[in-house]
Structures are given as structure tokens and as C-alpha cells.
Amino acid sequence: MADPAPSPGFGLYVHWPYCEAICPYCDFNVRRQQTVDPLRWRAAFAADITQAAQSFGPERPPLTSIYFGGGTPALMPPELVAGVIDIARQTFALTDNAEITVEANPTATETDRFQAFRDAGVNRLSLGIQSLRDDALIFLGRRHSGAEATAALTRALAIFPRVTFDMIYARPGQDLADWREELGEALALARDGGHLSLYQLTIESGTPFGKRAQKGEALAADEDLAADLYALTQDMGAAAGLPAYEVSNHARPGEESRHNRVYWRYGPYIGSGPGAHGRLPGPTGRTATEAIRDPGRWLAAVEQHGHGIDSRENLSRRIQAEELLFMGLRLSEGVPAARFHAVTGWTLAEALPEAELMPLIGEGLIDRDSKGLRLTAQGRPLLNAVVAALIDRLPSS
Amino acid sequence: MIDPRRIRNFSIIAHIDHGKSTLADRLIETTGGLQSREMKEQVLDSMDIERERGITIKAQTTRLTYKAKDGETYYLNLMDTPGHVDFAYEVSRSLAACEGSILLVDASQGVEAQTLANVYQAIDANHEIVVALNKIDLPAADPERIRQQIEDVIGIDATDAIPISGKTGMGVPDVLEAIVKKIPPPEGDPKAPLAALLVDSWYDPYLGVVILVRMQDGVLRKGMKIRMMATGATHVIDRVGIFTPKTEPVDELGPGEIGFITAGIKEVAETSVGDTLTDDRNPRAAPLAGFKPSIPVVFCGLFPSEADDFNNLRESLSKLRLNDSSFHFEVESSPALGFGFRCGFLGLLHLEIVQERLEREFDLDLITTAPSVVYHVHLSDGTMQEIHNPADWPDPTKLVKVEEPWIKATLMLPDEYLGAILKLCEERRGVQQNLTYIGNRAVATYRLPLNEVVFDFYDRLKSVSRGYASFDYSLDGYEEGDLVKLSILVNAEPVDALSMIVNKGRAESRGRAICERLKDLIPKQLFKIAIQAAIGGRVVARETLSAMRKDVLAKCYGGDISRKRKLLDKQKKGKKRMRAFGKVEIPQEAFIAALKIGDE
Ligand SMILES: Nc1nc2c(ncn2[C@@H]2O[C@H](COP(=O)(O)OP(=O)(O)OP(=O)(O)O)[C@@H](O)[C@H]2O)c(=O)[nH]1
Ligand SMILES: C[S@@+](CC[C@H](N)C(=O)[O-])C[C@H]1O[C@@H](n2cnc3c(N)ncnc32)[C@H](O)[C@@H]1O
Ligand code: SF4
Ligand SMILES: [Mg+2]
Numbered sequence: 001m002a003d004p005a006p007s008p009g010f011g012l013y014v015h016w017p018y019c020e021a022i023c024p025y026c027d028f029n030v031r032r033q034q035t036v037d038p039l040r041w042r043a044a045f046a047a048d049i050t051q052a053a054q055s056f057g058p059e060r061p062p063l064t065s066i067y068f069g070g071g072t073p074a075l076m077p078p079e080l081v082a083g084v085i086d087i088a089r090q091t092f093a094l095t096d097n098a099e100i101t102v103e104a105n106p107t108a109t110e111t112d113r114f115q116a117f118r119d120a121g122v123n124r125l126s127l128g129i130q131s132l133r134d135d136a137l138i139f140l141g142r143r144h145s146g147a148e149a150t151a152a153l154t155r156a157l158a159i160f161p162r163v164t165f166d167m168i169y170a171r172p173g174q175d176l177a178d179w180r181e182e183l184g185e186a187l188a189l190a191r192d193g194g195h196l197s198l199y200q201l202t203i204e205s206g207t208p209f210g211k212r213a214q215k216g217e218a219l220a221a222d223e224d225l226a227a228d229l230y231a232l233t234q235d236m237g238a239a240a241g242l243p244a245y246e247v248s249n250h251a252r253p254g255e256e257s258r259h260n261r262v263y264w265r266y267g268p269y270i271g272s273g274p275g276a277h278g279r280l281p282g283p284t285g286r287t288a289t290e291a292i293r294d295p296g297r298w299l300a301a302v303e304q305h306g307h308g309i310d311s312r313e314n315l316s317r318r319i320q321a322e323e324l325l326f327m328g329l330r331l332s333e334g335v336p337a338a339r340f341h342a343v344t345g346w347t348l349a350e351a352l353p354e355a356e357l358m359p360l361i362g363e364g365l366i367d368r369d370s371k372g373l374r375l376t377a378q379g380r381p382l383l384n385a386v387v388a389a390l391i392d393r394l395p396s397s
Numbered sequence: 398m399i400d401p402r403r404i405r406n407f408s409i410i411a412h413i414d415h416g417k418s419t420l421a422d423r424l425i426e427t428t429g430g431l432q433s434r435e436m437k438e439q440v441l442d443s444m445d446i447e448r449e450r451g452i453t454i455k456a457q458t459t460r461l462t463y464k465a466k467d468g469e470t471y472y473l474n475l476m477d478t479p480g481h482v483d484f485a486y487e488v489s490r491s492l493a494a495c496e497g498s499i500l501l502v503d504a505s506q507g508v509e510a511q512t513l514a515n516v517y518q519a520i521d522a523n524h525e526i527v528v529a530l531n532k533i534d535l536p537a538a539d540p541e542r543i544r545q546q547i548e549d550v551i552g553i554d555a556t557d558a559i560p561i562s563g564k565t566g567m568g569v570p571d572v573l574e575a576i577v578k579k580i581p582p583p584e585g586d587p588k589a590p591l592a593a594l595l596v597d598s599w600y601d602p603y604l605g606v607v608i609l610v611r612m613q614d615g616v617l618r619k620g621m622k623i624r625m626m627a628t629g630a631t632h633v634i635d636r637v638g639i640f641t642p643k644t645e646p647v648d649e650l651g652p653g654e655i656g657f658i659t660a661g662i663k664e665v666a667e668t669s670v671g672d673t674l675t676d677d678r679n680p681r682a683a684p685l686a687g688f689k690p691s692i693p694v695v696f697c698g699l700f701p702s703e704a705d706d707f708n709n710l711r712e713s714l715s716k717l718r719l720n721d722s723s724f725h726f727e728v729e730s731s732p733a734l735g736f737g738f739r740c741g742f743l744g745l746l747h748l749e750i751v752q753e754r755l756e757r758e759f760d761l762d763l764i765t766t767a768p769s770v771v772y773h774v775h776l777s778d779g780t781m782q783e784i785h786n787p788a789d790w791p792d793p794t795k796l797v798k799v800e801e802p803w804i805k806a807t808l809m810l811p812d813e814y815l816g817a818i819l820k821l822c823e824e825r826r827g828v829q830q831n832l833t834y835i836g837n838r839a840v841a842t843y844r845l846p847l848n849e850v851v852f853d854f855y856d857r858l859k860s861v862s863r864g865y866a867s868f869d870y871s872l873d874g875y876e877e878g879d880l881v882k883l884s885i886l887v888n889a890e891p892v893d894a895l896s897m898i899v900n901k902g903r904a905e906s907r908g909r910a911i912c913e914r915l916k917d918l919i920p921k922q923l924f925k926i927a928i929q930a931a932i933g934g935r936v937v938a939r940e941t942l943s944a945m946r947k948d949v950l951a952k953c954y955g956g957d958i959s960r961k962r963k964l965l966d967k968q969k970k971g972k973k974r975m976r977a978f979g980k981v982e983i984p985q986e987a988f989i990a991a992l993k994i995g996d997e
Binding site: 011013015029069199200201202223224226227230247248260262263269271275276277278279288290319322323326327330359360363365380381382383384385386389 | 921922923924944945946947948949950951952953954955956958959961962
């Protein structure tokens, strides 16, 4: 039998759907900020999380992470964040070193609350810096400057034990030299926190950028430039001691986001809040849940039915295998053979026979051995196509 | 029964987009056929695809009730016809049911190729012609110049041409008066044995098979037993009605009227357009003149991209044929594509429309093979075969000679584009017949091999003339040609859907053009692939498609996974046939697009 796979952990994702303004590239479930009733939300999160706990039977595992994502969860009243952490602790218990992250924008309203979040139990902050260039920040519709972003980062580093930040690159007009310089600065800024996320700008349909692109504006980098920018990012990240442990996430070894790794290692997680997704234990192994997206309707549903779930799907083993590959191959560690077997009941070798994989191995895109399956550095930027090819070869049931 | 002297039957004919359907709207509105809340633009264009493309495909009939200035009430039967050359057959049938035509000419554009083709057909049908100069609301309209042009080019008297706007309704009352005054009433004898021309028939989900008739003699009533003179089949009429354009029952149809009947007929195939209906108990001696059946001139294969969909495709084709007897289909099998159908169409637009309807209305994913014309292939054993499928092409050693269909084309264009258009025709092996000028517009007639026209001639014509050239054609016999089969190989595998019969002298340039085009149309793969064109074993063109470099989602967290799975499901769709690595799936839109290319 293969080596035991590292444990994926068990996470709670809490979605806060409000932002001060909606960025033109963003297709998360977001709304313009409004005044909210913290007690009402607290009660709703409590009911919803309690309901989700029913999926776990009497032996509830402890949570290894909580992630407040959005939208802009840093706009949540800190007492609400504290309240949700309390609920989680009461319902599941938290492991000693549980990672509790909040996403924040580098704007004054949010930085002013850093200490309150820390006091509420948050121990990791994820800051949406996006760019260090003011013109790019204007293009991205951000409401802060590069200087404000670095100031917010300095402040976060002083308050939180762990800090990470996000950057968006492959922006229109950005060439290799521009990014080399900006990335160099970003990597220097990330040295203290030890983690950063580097996303290529994605043009999502339905967003203002999506609409502009549809009208013919060239907002997305062409494939060759995107590939070159990606390769440069890999090289510089590794050289700075922050290698990519996932497609877009870089960390000093040990500083990886434990919460996000739950998704990629295909562990269980609860999704609470408008539009949040979850993967819970279920009759087929994994049940996918999806919450009502509209905040008002989500609240009303929780108040009426005790949960905000809009749809629930017991995933077939074939779909679990697909998701496991799709998520797991994003990680440089790949998909361990033991985990594949544990989740799907198939051994990797029977689900994806060596002979079927030879052409992909021959093209230098994947690597496989008795421990598992992973993408090569050359294969990683081609992940969608490689996974599509792999999935095509899975047994049908 | 309506007094035939109060009836006027007319078609609206014009070049594409000159405003026939819009004028029909105004006529219906003015005479009160529909309430304004029931009106919409080009109300007679009832198929989704007609509304979406803004074109008429099927001729439509409507009765207008009009109180004329002379105080009498007239019954005007209007037939709106399609403008596109592929549907010229619809026009010819409509003309046969009428005594007159409104010739509509866009006063900003003037006479175009289909204006000529249609008006000559109307003249041949002995029609009285009312000329209307449309779109005079447009600043570019120049009715005086166009009036003169009509006289010069067509040679008919346009002194009384009526300036109108189908958009604003201006001049429409004058059109109604002119119809009453100029177009002769139909003639016919109510006491003579029944003679009704079967103009059209289609399947209606509520009414079953509906037959559109133009009455000549006698009277049609519910309960009558009619006989179809061509087949001898008899049916009892269960419904008699007219279109206003809503269906309305009437007690009877007398001489000169246009209306519909239903008679418990199950399939459109039991009716043949151009046939004569007569009274079974008191039959007429000889049928009416009728008209020639339409013949498909362009063929292609339609294959389901999922083999499971074959039966679905068969049913869908049968359903479409219920309303469109002009296309043909029969089962075909191909080594690479499995089972599908070889289908025949009136032209490339017709092909595209049927394909689009199958995909949209029946939710089918199709692979369309290269369109082909019908070749007369003479073999060494003395036999002749009609071949329209490259897969059936015989071994060259068995060929004695091949004949291909030719057309006679009329092209009209502003003279600044003449050079480019003549070059295009020459490249397509065209032979000039005539070249004249009307003012600064050139009228060229050419003989061309049809196989040079079916691919992309029309698109090229539009692009080299910036849309200002118009084109009409009719078939003009067969001639011997030097033809070979060109094969396309993707990653060393022949793609039989893309093989085609071409003139030998043009095979190489066509092969090169297709390879270049495919290079843009085939998405990059995880490995690089060769795209080749070959005649027999000889490669005549080659392109290399480099491997893909980046295809990954930047962000993928807990919520993205479900969304992205749907994306992967989409990628997987239609790939069942292409399981092994190295097999390249050619996207379905590449098939038709690859063949629509110019080689210049
Ligand atoms: N300005 C203006 N536009 C018009 C007029 N009549 C028609 N149009 C426009 O011309 C276009 C074509 O009109 P249709 O009535 O669909 O033309 P058609 O002759 O029926 O077209 P086919 O059936 O495709 O041959 C449409 O966009 C109409 O709105 C008019 O009098 N004035
Ligand atoms: C939920 S958002 C972060 C939350 C926070 N409101 C913010 O904007 O800083 C997570 C991250 O996804 C990235 N992101 C969002 N939309 C993106 C897009 N269209 N293309 C690339 N990255 C995107 C941004 O870097 C963003 O910080
Ligand atoms: S990027 Fe962040 S701040 Fe901007 S709309 Fe999205 S979630 Fe809100
Ligand atoms: Mg029309």
C-alpha cells in the first residue's frame, strides 16, 4: 500500500458578501455594503453552522481552520467575527494551532480594525494589495494607493502572527520587465509574512471587465505572454525562497495556507454565509452544498428553516475522483496514491493505468510513481487541459 | 362566395432586404388585419430563425380586406416572398398563384441582382407589375434616379412608380389603390369542375398537414371529397380557411381565392406542390400547369457529434422536413464519423439554416462535412454515376471523365469594384458572357462551375465589394472538368468530413488555404500537430499547430470547484469519439468555417 497521505484538515469557510465598492474584475458573490444587524447575522451563522454539524455524526472532528472570505469580511463588526469563532469552537472545538484568517482591503476603515480582529482570535490576515503601482490600482478600480497598501501591510505584520497578501498580474499593457520589477518588490515585502498569492488577471464574464472584453477590448494577456509571465513568477518566487506550492500561491515552506489546503487536498469543509460552498461527509462519501446567494434571502431562509442551503448533491465517486484530481493537481505535492484510494475506492493504477498516461508523461507534463501523481513544472500551467485529459480516462462509475 | 372581381392576388418581390416583409406589415396594419398590440416587425416572418436573421425563408400568405376609394370592398391576397437566391423556388410558386406583383426597389440602393431575377420571373408569369420605390425616408434615397434606372435596366414603364416607406407607412395607401386598379382580378368558373393549385403544404402541430391552395375553377367546401390529380389519392376536407394572417375558417373558397384546407392528411410527403386538387365525384380532365419540383444542388453530411444522437437526428430531420420539403436526407456512414445523413439543400444558406435549426430547436451537436455539388462520373465500365460525396469518389484509374454542374450568374455592382469582382470570377474558373453598364453600375454575366460557388463565393463577393455587389444564379447544364479528390489530414489522420472534390489546378491553393484556416480554428493541444492537404498520397500543403502553453485557472478555492467542474464537463462534451491521445478533436464550427475560405 502507498504511504499515508498528509491529512487534509477540516475547515470552516464563512462568507461575508459586502464590499465598499465592487471591483470591475471581481465575480465573487458580492454586494455593495449596507448597514447590517450583527445580532441577526450572528444568530444566522450559529443556526447554519449547527445544522451543518449534523453531517458529522456524534464524533465531530475539531476544526483546523476558519476562513473569513468575501466580499470584504474585514468590514464585519469585530464582535460578529468573535461570535462566529465562538460558535465554531462550541460546535466543533478548534485544534490548538487552528488557523483563523480574515481577508482585508488596505483601506483605512479596515486597517483601523486590525487590532479588534486580533483580539477576537484572528491569527492570520490576507491583504488584497493587488498591485504596487498606482495606475494599475486605478485600472483595477481599487480604492487605495500602493503606499497605503504597503502601510497596511506593515501594520498587519505588527499585529498578526501570520500575514499574506494578494497581487494581480498579467494586466493589460504589463510586459515581462514591468512585472519583473513589481514582483521583485512584492517578494521583498512578502519576506516577513512568508506567503503571497500571485494571480493572473482573469476576465470573468458578467463583470464590467468581462463586458468590455466582449466588446473587443484586449484586457487578457495573450497566451504566450501569459505563459512567459507565469514562468517568470515561478522562477523569481523560488529564488526568493517563496516557491509556488499551488498554481498561484507561494510560501516559505511551513507557511502555506492551511485552510486553502483543505480544499486542494479535498478535505471536508463547511461553507456558511450567502453563496458559500461546502463539502461535507455524506452517504456517497462527499456531499456538495451550495448556499443561497442573495444575502437577504439567505438570512430569511436560515431564520425559517435553520439553514441557508440552496442545493445539496451527493457526489458520485466518479465526480469525487474528478474533483480530487482537479484540486489536488494544483498543489506541487500532487495527489497522493493513498488519498486517491481513500476517497474513490479505486487505486490510482486501476483508475488511470500507466499505459493511458504514457503520452502525458512522454510530453513531460505529469510525473507519477508509487506515491502518487503530480504535474511537472511544465505541466502546471496546462492544468485544465491535462486534468480534462485525465478525467476523460477515468472509469465511468 | 366572393365575387372574383373583388379579388386581387399579388406577390411582393424584391432583392434581399429591400423591405418586402416590412411593407407586408404596413399593409396588414393599414387594412386592420391585426390589432396594433398583435403587430411586431416583419410579423409574417414567423420562424425563430427568420426573426433572428431578419430574412424571409418561407413565402407567407395573408388576406387583406380593403375598402377602396371607389367605395367597394376588395379582398387582397398578399404573398410575401424571400429575397435570397437559395429560396428562389418559393418565389416561383408564389408567382404562379397570383396575377400581379409589387416590385419593391430600395430607393437608396436601386436595382440589384435579385430584383432582376425576380421581376423577369414575374414578367414570364404574365404578371401586371406595380413598382414601388421603398425607403424614401432614408436621406440617401433618390427615387427619381432609381425610377429612371428601373426603366433603363429592366425595361418596364416606371412612370407610375409609387414612392413609399415601409417604415413610416408613407405611400402605403397609394400602393393599396394601385393594387386594386392595376392588377387584374382573377378569372375562373364557379360552375366548372374543381381545380385548385396546391401551392404549398406544411405540418402544423395543431392542424396537422395544411395545404395552401389557389382556386381556379369550382368551389371548395368542408366535407367535399377531393382528389390529388398527380397521385390519385382522395381525402375528405375537414377544414377550409384563410390567413389574415391568423387562421380563420370560411365556409367555402371560390374561383380566384387563396386559402387553406386540411383533410386529415398525415404527412406532408403525401402532398406534392404544383399538383391540382379536383372534385373526386366530378373530376377535371387535365391538371393545371403546376411547377417543377425543387432540386437540391448542394449536399453535405450531417453527423451527430455523439453517436448516441443518431436516432435523435433522424427524428429531427424528419420533423424539419415536415415544413421544408426542399431538403433531402438519407443515411450515410463514415469510418471516422460513424452514422449520419447525407443531406441535399437548395444552397449554402439553406444548408446553414437547416444546420442551425437542428442545433437550436433540437439541441443537437453536429459535424457538418464539406458541401459538394452533384458530379456526373463516367466510369470505364461505361456507366455513369451521380456522386455528391467525396467518400464515394472512385479510384482515379476507373475514371473516364467527370462532368460538373455550371451556373449562369448575374452580378451587379458599383463599377469601382469591377476589377476585384472580375478577378474573383476568373479565379473561380468563370467565363464572362456579358458586361454592360447602367450609369455607374456594372452588370456582369458569367458562367461558373457551381463547385466554385458553393464554398464561399458569396462571402468573398460581399467582402471584395464591401457588400455592394449582388448576385443571382440559375443552373446551366453540365460540363466536363478536371477534378480530383483533396484529402485533409490532421495529425496524420484523414478527416473525411473535410475531403472534397476540387478542380485539379486549384487543389493546391485550396489545400493550403484550408490548412491555414484549420490552424486558426483547431484549438491548441497538449502536443503539436501537423495539418496537411493531400491528393492521393501526395502532400500538397502543410501547417504545424504548436502546442498549447497555458490553460489554468488562476484562482480555485472551495466555491470555485463546483463552478469549474461545470466548465470541465463542457470541455468533455463531445469527446467520446476522441479518447486516445494524439486524436485531435476538430471543433464543429471549424468544419463549416474551414470550407468557407477564400484562397486569395
Ligand atoms: N429606413 C427604412 N428601413 C426599412 C424600410 N423598409 C424596411 N426597412 C428595413 O430594411 C430591413 C429589411 O427589411 P425586410 O422587410 O426584412 O426586408 P425583406 O425584403 O423582407 O428581406 P428578405 O425577406 O430577407 O429578402 C429591415 O431592417 C427593415 O427595418 C423603410 O421604408 N425605411
Ligand atoms: C475574495 S478576493 C479578496 C478579498 C478582498 N475583498 C480584496 O479584494 O482584497 C480574493 C482575491 O482574489 C483575487 N481576484 C479576484 N478576482 C480576480 C480576477 N478576476 N482575476 C485575478 N484575481 C482575482 C484578488 O487578488 C483578491 O484579492
Ligand atoms: S476584489 Fe475584493 S473588494 Fe473587490 S469586489 Fe471583489 S471581494 Fe470586493
Ligand atoms: Mg422578408
